[in-house]
Amino acid sequence: MITPLGLAIAWLLARRDWLGKSIVETLVSLPLVMPPVATGLILLKIFGRRGPIGGFLHDQLNVDVIFTWRAVLLALGVMSLPLLVRSARVAFEEVNPRFEQIARTLGAGNWRVFFTITVPLAARGILAGMILAFARALGEFGATIMIAGNIPGKTSTLSLAIFQDVQLGDDSHAFRLLGVSVVLAFTAVWFSEFLLRRRKTK
Amino acid sequence: MSLLLKNISLPLEHFTLKVDVAVRSRITAIFGPSGAGKTSLLDLIAGLRHAQSAFIQLDDRVLTDTAKGLSVPPHERGIGYVPQDLALFPHLSVRQNLLYGCKSNGTSNPLFAFEHVAEVLEIQPLISRGVTELSGGEKQRVALARALLASPRLLLLDEPLASLDAPLKAKIIPYLTRIRDEFRIPMLYVTHDRLEALALADEIVVLVNGRALQTGPVLDVFNRPASADVAKFVGMETLQPGNITEVNEGLATVKIRDVTLTALAPDTTAREVFVCIRGEDVTLEQATAPASSVRNRLTARVVALRTEGALVRVELDAGFPLFALITRPACTELALREGESITALVKAPAIHLVPR
Numbered sequence: 001m002i003t004p005l006g007l008a009i010a011w012l013l014a015r016r017d018w019l020g021k022s023i024v025e026t027l028v029s030l031p032l033v034m035p036p037v038a039t040g041l042i043l044l045k046i047f048g049r050r051g052p053i054g055g056f057l058h059d060q061l062n063v064d065v066i067f068t069w070r071a072v073l074l075a076l077g078v079m080s081l082p083l084l085v086r087s088a089r090v091a092f093e094e095v096n097p098r099f100e101q102i103a104r105t106l107g108a109g110n111w112r113v114f115f116t117i118t119v120p121l122a123a124r125g126i127l128a129g130m131i132l133a134f135a136r137a138l139g140e141f142g143a144t145i146m147i148a149g150n151i152p153g154k155t156s157t158l159s160l161a162i163f164q165d166v167q168l169g170d171d172s173h174a175f176r177l178l179g180v181s182v183v184l185a186f187t188a189v190w191f192s193e194f195l196l197r198r199r200k201t202k
Numbered sequence: 203m204s205l206l207l208k209n210i211s212l213p214l215e216h217f218t219l220k221v222d223v224a225v226r227s228r229i230t231a232i233f234g235p236s237g238a239g240k241t242s243l244l245d246l247i248a249g250l251r252h253a254q255s256a257f258i259q260l261d262d263r264v265l266t267d268t269a270k271g272l273s274v275p276p277h278e279r280g281i282g283y284v285p286q287d288l289a290l291f292p293h294l295s296v297r298q299n300l301l302y303g304c305k306s307n308g309t310s311n312p313l314f315a316f317e318h319v320a321e322v323l324e325i326q327p328l329i330s331r332g333v334t335e336l337s338g339g340e341k342q343r344v345a346l347a348r349a350l351l352a353s354p355r356l357l358l359l360d361e362p363l364a365s366l367d368a369p370l371k372a373k374i375i376p377y378l379t380r381i382r383d384e385f386r387i388p389m390l391y392v393t394h395d396r397l398e399a400l401a402l403a404d405e406i407v408v409l410v411n412g413r414a415l416q417t418g419p420v421l422d423v424f425n426r427p428a429s430a431d432v433a434k435f436v437g438m439e440t441l442q443p444g445n446i447t448e449v450n451e452g453l454a455t456v457k458i459r460d461v462t463l464t465a466l467a468p469d470t471t472a473r474e475v476f477v478c479i480r481g482e483d484v485t486l487e488q489a490t491a492p493a494s495s496v497r498n499r500l501t502a503r504v505v506a507l508r509t510e511g512a513l514v515r516v517e518l519d520a521g522f523p524l525f526a527l528i529t530r531p532a533c534t535e536l537a538l539r540e541g542e543s544i545t546a547l548v549k550a551p552a553i554h555l556v557p558r
Contacts (some may be wrong), residue, residue, distance in 0.1 A: 073210045086488040098285060098287060099286075099291060100291050101248075101276070101289075102283060102285060102289040103291070103302065104249075104250070104275070104277045105248050105277070105282060105349075106282075106302050106303035106348065106352045107277050107278075107280075107303055107352050109275075109277050120294070121291075121293055144294075170303060181285070
């Protein structure tokens with residue numbers, strides 16, 4: 001879900017110069033460095049009912065974020081975005097701009113160039129970034145528990161549920177969930193390797 | 203075709219590209235040493251780069267006018283561009299590369315039919331291959347075809363032969379002349395090789411250090427450089443149209459006006475050629491001298507002498523204008539003076555024949 005936004009930011013960072021670029025650059029990468037719980041606290045303050053964005057959403061659109069499934073998405077998105085952006089940005093920077101320029105002289109507009117030249121040539125880096133981001137989201141704990149809580153059936157993620165089961169002594173359920181996470185992780189990594197291999201031989 | 207480049211100014215690393223020329227011929231060579239700003243100029247025309255100031259008009263359409271803040275985006279310019287590195291898209295097949303431009307211009311009525319282009323450039327056997335499986339010359343032809351299939355109104359070629367070795371060059375040149383003759387598309391042809399310029403171009407723009415030093419028909423510029431800078435670069439040599447009258451055992455008999463010369467036969471079957479002789483390759487001796495192995499002995503009259511450093515440039519009338527470069531002591535020894543008769547010797551291998 002964060003891929004379009006992540007790619008847009010990565011492309012802007014790689015190909016354009018604009019005011020405040022270094023600030024956005026730093027902000028995007030911040031969740032990588034900060035303790036997840038601290039990031040969660042910041043999000044809690046911003047998106048809480050009395051926070052600047054959360055307040056607006058609650059008053060105007062009647063949408064609550066904190067302690068709902070939206071908070072889970074928000075936390076996972078913010079935490080995993082830097083991984084996608086960083087690796088996609090490098091991938092974009094490695095695409096020879098000459099290809100894009102010549103595509104334009106062949107009559108392709110910006111969007112067509114982006115989707116038919118830039119993205120395919122950067123595909124490996126983008127894919128690697130998506131896998132990393134996915135992995136991060138799967139394991140994310142700190143920020144999620146801060147702003148989504150751990151409401152069973154509502155805002156419980158795999159990691160949160162395993163932690164909770166172990167805390168409650170329900171080891172067999174924890175192991176079942178562990179199995180699920182192993183299968184998920186294995187499938188994701190295997191699929192990415194498969195895609196990479198296919199690109200290489202093509 | 204008319205291409206107007208007015209008031210162009212683009213700061214580059216070592217100098218500012220400043221050009222003010224109008225181009226009218228079918229094939230115009232942008233001729234200059236590497237680093238003269240040739241590629242930057244093409245980028246400007248294609249709209250890939252933005253100048254400090256520029257006015258660019260192709261036929262009746264203004265493409266760039268910085269004074270009015272106008273710049274047509276590259277994909278709407280209808281200008282084909284074959285860059286030096288060709289930029290064939292590595293993730294697409296040859297066919298997809300070729301069709302890239304046809305798709306995007308959206309017309310069902312391209313300027314040049316796919317089959318026609320494929321036939322002229324002989325790329326049918328390559329179409330189902332991957333780009334990485336092509337040889338240098340094949341890549342070159344695919345890149346040319348791809349640019350043509352986008353139906354451009356002007357083709358920009360950046361040193362299309364620079365990366366090829368001599369035999370391959372000789373093979374690609376006919377394709378370029380075919381494009382010129384079959385599709386009648388105007389081209390700007392960037393090169394630093396005068397034989398290429400001579401073989402292909404009608405007009406030439408000499409670009410050195412970002413300045414267009416001279417513009418005009420190729421022969422005029424090569425034979426009558428406007429300044430010492432141009433002369434230094436185009437290497438002021440003897441350059442005359444001639445006709446091959448006979449080819450025998452690898453030797454060609456070529457006639458310039460009434461003078462007959464012997465040269466090595468060129469690879470082409472063309473009969474109409476440019477005869478090129480470098481000044482250093484012309485030997486002078488007193489009018490009466492014993493026979494030697496040199497094939498071409500011409501009786502000539504000294505028209506003018508000009509000292510250039512350690513050398514003297516001798517302009518001769520040998521039935522056609524002939525230039526010799528000799529050392530100053532040699533000039534003194536021969537007691538050369540304007541109006542005197544002398545014998546000029548040119549070895550057959552020193553005479554280059556370039557098809558015209």
